[in-house]
Amino acid sequence: MNWQQLFASDIKEGNSPLRSPFDRDFDRIIFSHPFRRLQDKTQVHPLPEHDFVHNRLTHSLEVSSVGRSLGRAAGQVIIERNPSLAKTLSASDIGVVVASASLAHDIGNPPFGHSGETSISDFFINKESSLKALFNEEEWADLINFEGNAQGFRLIARSGNDGLKLTNSTIGAFTKYPRPALVKDAMKSRRSQKKFGYYQSEAEVFHKLAGALQLNSFSEVQWGRHPLALLVEAADDICYHIIDLEDGCNLGLVSHQTTIDLLAPIIGKRFDAQKLHSIASKKEQIGLLRALTIGELIQQCVQLFLDEEQNILSSDFDKSLTDLIPAAEQLSNIIGVSIDNIYRSEKVVETEAAGYRVINGLLEVLVPAALSVVQQNSKAKDKIYLRLLPTDTQNELKAATTAYETMRVLLDFVSGLTDSYAVNLYRKINGTSLPGIG
Numbered sequence: 001m002n003w004q005q006l007f008a009s010d011i012k013e014g015n016s017p018l019r020s021p022f023d024r025d026f027d028r029i030i031f032s033h034p035f036r037r038l039q040d041k042t043q044v045h046p047l048p049e050h051d052f053v054h055n056r057l058t059h060s061l062e063v064s065s066v067g068r069s070l071g072r073a074a075g076q077v078i079i080e081r082n083p084s085l086a087k088t089l090s091a092s093d094i095g096v097v098v099a100s101a102s103l104a105h106d107i108g109n110p111p112f113g114h115s116g117e118t119s120i121s122d123f124f125i126n127k128e129s130s131l132k133a134l135f136n137e138e139e140w141a142d143l144i145n146f147e148g149n150a151q152g153f154r155l156i157a158r159s160g161n162d163g164l165k166l167t168n169s170t171i172g173a174f175t176k177y178p179r180p181a182l183v184k185d186a187m188k189s190r191r192s193q194k195k196f197g198y199y200q201s202e203a204e205v206f207h208k209l210a211g212a213l214q215l216n217s218f219s220e221v222q223w224g225r226h227p228l229a230l231l232v233e234a235a236d237d238i239c240y241h242i243i244d245l246e247d248g249c250n251l252g253l254v255s256h257q258t259t260i261d262l263l264a265p266i267i268g269k270r271f272d273a274q275k276l277h278s279i280a281s282k283k284e285q286i287g288l289l290r291a292l293t294i295g296e297l298i299q300q301c302v303q304l305f306l307d308e309e310q311n312i313l314s315s316d317f318d319k320s321l322t323d324l325i326p327a328a329e330q331l332s333n334i335i336g337v338s339i340d341n342i343y344r345s346e347k348v349v350e351t352e353a354a355g356y357r358v359i360n361g362l363l364e365v366l367v368p369a370a371l372s373v374v375q376q377n378s379k380a381k382d383k384i385y386l387r388l389l390p391t392d393t394q395n396e397l398k399a400a401t402t403a404y405e406t407m408r409v410l411l412d413f414v415s416g417l418t419d420s421y422a423v424n425l426y427r428k429i430n431g432t433s434l435p436g437i438g
Helices: 003-008 021-030 033-040 056-081 083-087 091-103 113-126 128-134 137-143 148-157 168-174 200-213 227-250 256-270 273-277 282-307 309-313 328-343 346-374 380-386 391-399 403-416 419-429
Strands: 217-219
Touching: 003 083, 003 168, 021 091, 021 168, 033 056, 033 419, 056 083, 056 091, 056 227, 056 282, 091 168, 091 227, 113 128, 113 137, 113 346, 113 403, 137 200, 137 403, 148 168, 148 200, 148 403, 168 200, 168 227, 200 403, 227 256, 227 282, 227 309, 227 328, 256 282, 256 328, 273 282, 282 309, 346 380, 346 391, 346 403, 346 419, 391 403
Parallel strands: none
Antiparallel strands: none
16 A cells, blocks of 8 residues: 555545545534434443543544544654655645544444444344345344444445445545455454454445555455554544543542552653642543543554554554553553443443343344335234334335345444434333323
């Protein structure tokens, strides 16, 4: 790969100097319905009662902010090293590409976070005997491995609908896992191959994208990452490591002193205990440490990215930046504490369990109803359940010609639900929430 080609398909004469194609990407994402729905989707603490706890929307905005800083800092040096890029590209442009892809990085996540993903996958796994025969091998692999990254790719680059009509650069930076669900050799030692990034319904779209960007190819269905995808991943890693810890501290799940002890080694010489304790508010103390920590992690990730630039372009470097920076051990320590005290806390686990049941309960009813449309054998109850869906979804189900297309439409709907909408729909279907009845 080379930087010129990675941006070539998006740099055209006549582009407005005031609003680049990459600025337009950012605007289209932030004004989109899928992005707006993130305000009521679980980050770590589902359905939070506290306004300082992050949801998917605030998390995505923060990841985008960190991504912009990573992209600009790296972009400045990249352009200095490749002067010909300066004719068509700026460090700010590279920052906006990373910021836009970061903004959209969770756009495909279902209600209740990873619990929702697991519930969708498990539903199909448990229905193998009755459903598998309706799909080919690749399609079935998609269904039993619901993946928020692939769902996000479908939303922003959907086949036949052009998705959000984003630039190739932004979609490439968004795609952290450039392979389908089913491959002969997943090469999971490579970070880019750890998961998958597109469904069979968008396979042709991704193949065209890979060709336009001239991504490195490992096989006919496996590619190396767009280099900027590493910065998007780093932005997400930085935010969930540090901000989940901050939330845990504010909720009393991790002690104030433990939080300080975890962040201070990353800050290093800039940590000033006397200055910290001169701040009266403990929340403001942690806020200051969070800011200093994120700033340090940005510098470390940018330096590693630039040190490995050529290896990244050749796909020889295929790891997570945050796994190899000087602060990697400290980040690992934070994750250890977060797993024990935050991610496995009683309220989080209880709500995840409830979310799992909600999603599974919806699929138990809606999957047979949706399939009855394409199979032309709808019963009265199927028609009633389907009337609960939005008109657009009903029309898409009627237009679907295969079982796989039907499932993709239905999962677009289910994965797009907010936490509250999912719970309310579940109650309606189960008769526990009826109009006019308290």
